[in-house]
Amino acid sequence: MDRLEGRHTPLRRSLLVVGVYLLAGWLWIAFSDYLAAQWFPDPDALSRVQTYKGILFVVVTALVLFLVLMRQLSRDRIMLSLHHHQREEIRQLNQLRESLIERANVWINVLDPEGRIVLWNKAAEEISGYRREEVLDSDQIWQWLYPDADERERHRARAEEILPDEGELIGYETCITTRDGRERRISWNARGLRDEGGEIVGTIAIGQDITDLREAEITIRQRERQLSTLMDNLPGMAYRCRYDEHWTMLFVSSGCRELTGYQSEELVNNNRVSYAGLIADNSNEDVLRAVESAIGNAEPFSIEYPIVRKDGRHIWVWERGVAVGSNDDLVLEGIILDISDRKALEEELSELATRDSLTGLFNRREMTRLLDEEIARAKRYGRALALLWIDFDHFKAINDDCGHAAGDSVLKATSALLADNVRSVDVIGRFGGEEFVILLPEMDRFEASETAERLRALISDTPQPLGDGRTVPLTISIGVSVFPDNGTDSRDLCAAADSAMYQAKSSGRNRVVLAPPAQEAHNP
Template identity: 45%
Template sequence: MARPQGPEAGYCKASRAALLYAMVGALWILCSDTLLGLWIEDPGLLQYAQLGKELAFVLASATALLLLLRRNHQRHLAHLRQDACQRAQLRELSQFRERIIDSANVWINVLDRHGQVTVWNQAAERITGYGREEVLGHDRIWKWLYPDPVYRAEIHTRVDDMLVRAKKFNGFESRIRARDGSTKVILWNAGRFYDEQGHVNGLIAIGRDTTKHKLAEQALVEHERQLATLMANLPGMAYRCRDTTHWTMQFASQGCRRLTGYAPEDFIDSHRLTFAAIIHPEDRQTLAIEIARAQTERRPFAVEYRIRHKDGREIWVWEQGQATKVGETCLLEGIIIDISERKRMEQALAQLAARDPLTGLYNRRELEQQLQAELASAGRYQHALGLLWLDIDHFKSINDRFGHLAGDAVLRQLAELLQEQVRAADYIARYGGEELVIVLPESDAEESLRLAERLCTTVATTPLKIPERPPIRISVSIGVAAFPAHATDIDTLFKIADQAMYTAKQQGRNRVHLATLTSLHDRQSPECTA
């Protein structure tokens, strides 16, 4: 049977002491009177002896009572001191709880062995939205925090594992539903505490609200996923390299393989080759100058240049980047994109803008631009330049007799024939209709005249095919002019050559005429052999 505690124990002790005193007193009186009666026969002396015996008993009782009272007083004082000490400790514990537990930024709560909350600090109130008075002494907080019964059962199992089976409970995450309906992620560390006999009294749990951290982690993971997707789908490659002449790569995206044919690892720290090694030699200086200028002006750089693909192809790329400094190291960061298709389109558009769509020869605008540059160069270096103005004889009759398709076929074949006869430095343009112009750099009037006569004869003796008809022969009339013998500017040179061509027509066609000025004598070539 368990022993009584507290006030009941004091009452039992007093009852036992009183009963013992009554029994001892009764035995003393009975035994002492009987013994005195046996020892002392004189009644008077016996009476004095009994009186002395009673006085001695009273004195002994008083002495014992005094000692007992003194002992009890000392115990009482000791209890008072112990109570004072305990009250001081409770005050200190209360102050500790107020200063440390309640003021802590982490959620601190204590569960007894039955899973009921006995400590619930201010951080717990702030995180959950539930006050201490709502939580202490009952277990309904479990339903509030974990409304899903399945998940709540899982959390209960975790707590039982700690309380009963002493399993570790550190670094465990749980999702709670706060009073405002929001879901929060709590990271728990917990430990058991014991009584004086070593029995488990409950569980102390410390929780940190990691919701923002978790959201930041998820955002970072999502950002990294998006970045990886972006890198994987770039039409080129993203890079980071040292700002040196070798362009030593520190990072290259997987688009490097599609762009260059090499794996990114081949360029990292120049493992197999430097990126500069695949840049076209003619473009390296241009690229370096543009990057240096952009750094001086503190702006991003953008430049187009050529690289050599692993399979030997030449590829046009467009790079945009910016210099940055990491510690003491200067780096370049940016993207490089394949623009070969765009370049091909630009070249095709330039071709369309510069070329006659029917014959493939230069058009009038391109002729004037090219000739202007040629005249400037010829004047600077004192070189001659010849100009042939060529017109197809009776071209209208070809269109009238055989149709415009035949006329187009004649123009195309004539253009091909003339290109076979001129030098690589010479170029031909379709000035308009059936009029063609041939520019002869570094050729004087005599050299130009000889070429014109050869062309006139070649055209007259070469049959040309037309659709669904037998081949036909045509002739041309050619006017010849030269720089600086006849003119020093493009307009005058055109006018003189055109007039010489008309002179050839007036003189019977199928011939060449060298331009004349008042200060020059006329020279007319014989009729071309047909």
Template identity: 35%
Template sequence: MVQGVQDVELLQKLHVGIVVHAPDASVIFLNARACELLGVSKGDMLGAQDLMPGWSLKQEDDRWLTPDEYPVNRVISSRLPLAEQVLGVVRPGHEDVTWAMVSAFPVFDADGALEKVVISFHDVSQLKHTEAVLKERAEQLRLVLEGADLGLWDWNIRSGEVKRNARWATMLGYTYEEIEHTTMQWSDFVHPDDRERAWASIIEVLEGRAPTHKLEYRMQHKDGSYRWILDQASVMQRDEAGRPVRMCGTHADVTERKLMEEEIAHQARTDYLTGVFNRRHFMALATAEIERAKRYDSDLSILMLDVDRFKRINDRHGHRVGDAVLRALCKGCHAALRTPDVFGRLGGEEFAILLPETDLEAAAEVAERLRLVAADASVPEESGRPVRFTVSIGVSAMVSDDDDIGTLLNAADRALYAAKNAGRNRVQVLAR
């Protein structure tokens, strides 16, 4: 029996259930809370050596316990305590399981003999229900993220740890086991040209100047290529001082969309046949280059090219060969020009080339080089005989702050027609 009136009164006041067993496992005491939690009377339990008839216990994995595995019997046989085991109690006539956190420990007398076993337990059914709900929601979130093909990241700002899901890794060609859970690894993956603005966007949110982080940038794939990532995130928790504690976000691979957008933009600014800039985009770039040349007081020249007797080529060999001539001309010119040079098709067989930081004399040398490129080119024809062609080129340069693209094109056009009138296949310079 439990000794001491004060001890009994104390046990009765505890908010946990207490059941005391004799060495033969018979119940010698239980407090009021135990009766309440188990739904039994003290008279039903006192003297019982097993669970009430029809009662059973199971583990969290739904495996039913044998009598030898009951807490009191395990302590009696092992003489060792049992700490915080979650067990489900099923009573006859009840479908619901009462989940309890059970602890048990032996009490020995002065001679080391087992005197009693004390069982304590409290109801954790609500906690188990909450865990089940959270587990279900976590599973729902996982399915949503998988369905949406999203990578998830959860940043503990204080510790620096970043938890990620498997899709975050596979999006970049890695297995989940290969990735590190640090902000440094993310930063290392971001393209060097994008890294500063990616961090700047995140810092704006951390410091409360922006509500959300939403940015598209490039991250390096395991194969060395770069993927375009749409990164969206918010601060989910701040401390009492307003400092950010936790930030969560998602990654979406938008590479295909970005490539499509780039292709559409490319098509909008280039000539479909030759691949050089179309007239509209050439004019826009040329205007910007002229303004830059004026701002920095630098040289700027322009060339006008025209395929000699192009109509005759079309009439004699057909438009397919005529198109091939234009493509061959542009391919050769591209190879001979610098990256800053602006090459555009103005219409038909007429092209213009803007040469930044190039004076009139140097522009004439470029023009002569392009003339020779065209003269050396040829296009195969169905008869097997190659079709050859030549170009005439007019050269002019900016001489005044009043010059605009129209002024330069008119000057180069006059030089071009002078070259045509002088016999074609030549370069004509117009000094202004």
């Protein structure tokens, strides 16, 4: 009815204006003509007055019409401007609605009091798989999303329990079934919508797909359990520590006790002892340098060093770690393993690689390496170096007459006797068979000759045991070469000493022969 009245208002107003105009025109014509006839009886004067009166009427009515039109056009212009402004606001509101609702990355839907969908945004379409046209003005969506009737009723009862009393559902999780049959977990925030009279007119619900989040949480929990199991079964100790002078432990695994003898809580935050206090043999500086170098190169570090256990026992450990940033601080994370058995094996293998298995002296390869080092040192500091080449006289006869076991006994006893009668800086080794070599650092020809004579006399005067209670006399032949007179590298020195030794044998054995200087050896 109001709208009908609104449509008739312009017509009535137009009829009213026309009526007023006609009435005013009629009154003007009637009264103006009467007054003119009374005031101007002369026909010529009356005719002129009638003409002026008509012109005045036209001017006045034109002026009134102009003012009316101006007023109406001004109103129309204001109304048009207002209409344009309103249309712009509506456009902006539509854009805002599209931005906030249609383009939102969360599910937004609005229901009427009967549970029918009246708003269904794009995120709801993408998550559920159901298009807006399928669900608007229908409550069938709830059967689609929750095929299980008991579950569906439970969720609706939960919503009906809270929303009518102006409550809110916050973080309420449900599991929906999408159009393609997949299950997705949704976290809902919902509240009721009321009109000005306080009546429930609907419900707005905002849902966030947390399926991936929940799966990630499950994965993280599984990995945490796996990591905890792994750490508890590590052969060593996993750790996280500060990069400070104490290597302050922030976390250590349960392997701490087996490795160090201390409980985890005794090391954490240096409660009883700092880890730096466990590092033995002043190795902290080496550890620090290795860690600093690795941090500077942005790479992991690997270090081997000894530590002292709680029971006082020294063990070797291998540490592998990396520096990571944590809350604007630098911490180290890694693992520490007990490598004492490996170090012992390495030492044993090193001994096997450098020592003669029978006599315990250095073998030929190690003696050659040491000879090269001594020659380099002698060259650097301008010092002398002598080499003794020793061979047992008639040793084959001992093996043939008494057996190889007796020969081995003589070799061990003789090598021990030689080793006990040289200086601590001297180096003795077995080159093979019954040939031995002794390095005499900082000895000239005269001193080397005296040492060789002393050792020759010692062996000649000392019967050697056969291992069965018997002894046998033994003599040796010794060749002597000296750096740099007989050569400036190991090959030349060895060749000169070996040649001198053979000269001693050919001269009757049990004697010492000095190799002549290289220039003399080449003179006729």
